[in-house]
Amino acid sequence: MASIILASASPRRSELLEQIGVVFSVQPAHIDETPRTAEMPGDYVERLAREKALAVAVSFPGKLVLGSDTSVVLDNAILGKPSDQHEARAMLSELSGTTHQVMTAIALAQGVRCESRLVTAEVTFRSLSGDEIAAYVTTGEPMDKAGSYGIQGLGGIFVKEIKGSYSAVVGLPLQETAALLADAGCPVWKHWPK
Numbered sequence: 001m002a003s004i005i006l007a008s009a010s011p012r013r014s015e016l017l018e019q020i021g022v023v024f025s026v027q028p029a030h031i032d033e034t035p036r037t038a039e040m041p042g043d044y045v046e047r048l049a050r051e052k053a054l055a056v057a058v059s060f061p062g063k064l065v066l067g068s069d070t071s072v073v074l075d076n077a078i079l080g081k082p083s084d085q086h087e088a089r090a091m092l093s094e095l096s097g098t099t100h101q102v103m104t105a106i107a108l109a110q111g112v113r114c115e116s117r118l119v120t121a122e123v124t125f126r127s128l129s130g131d132e133i134a135a136y137v138t139t140g141e142p143m144d145k146a147g148s149y150g151i152q153g154l155g156g157i158f159v160k161e162i163k164g165s166y167s168a169v170v171g172l173p174l175q176e177t178a179a180l181l182a183d184a185g186c187p188v189w190k191h192w193p194k
């Protein structure tokens, strides 16, 4: 069984991959995350996941390398991680009272080959007050998260409804990740304790 590398610095992705019993090592990818002119959000997210996986795979021939990317999408606009608290407050004000998409792509590379999937969930926020947005941003939780919130953290109190994969919103869709690994000849259950 090929050993698996997670090409990600995201602690959430490590926790989710651990949750399903996969044995892996971590090698974060460093790529340019600038969207291309007129690039559609889904294309952008899938391209980044592939670039992350391929950037690491080139250094580890024969290993399966999993890359992923998550963006929040509101009316076709891509909301990535905020660059500062001001931007975090602005994103949360925009997301207040909306239904938006959270797009997460996963890509599994081996050498120069790469298979990828795009998973989209719909998240509905209730209306947020200016005071709670300010208090939330002060906690620091939004700063390393797409759309400036974490559904799995304090930000969970903003979420009225989710349609689709919860794990995709947190950063790694578990069912689709297991399917990609199975297709590559490395089913998740083979890692499980006997």
Ligand SMILES: Cc1cn([C@H]2C[C@H](O)[C@@H](COP(=O)(O)OP(=O)(O)OP(=O)(O)O)O2)c(=O)[nH]c1=O
Residues within 6 Å of the ligand: 007, 008, 009, 010, 011, 012, 013, 028, 029, 052, 068, 069, 070, 071, 072, 081, 102, 144, 145, 146, 147, 149, 150, 151, 152, 169, 170, 171
């Ligand atoms: C919407 C949402 C995003 N996120 C996180 C998941 C990702 O870590 C992050 C999106 O940023 P990404 O650029 O996808 O990932 P990253 O920079 O954290 O890690 P890497 O590129 O090395 O893989 O937002 C949550 O934790 N909870 C949420 O509810």
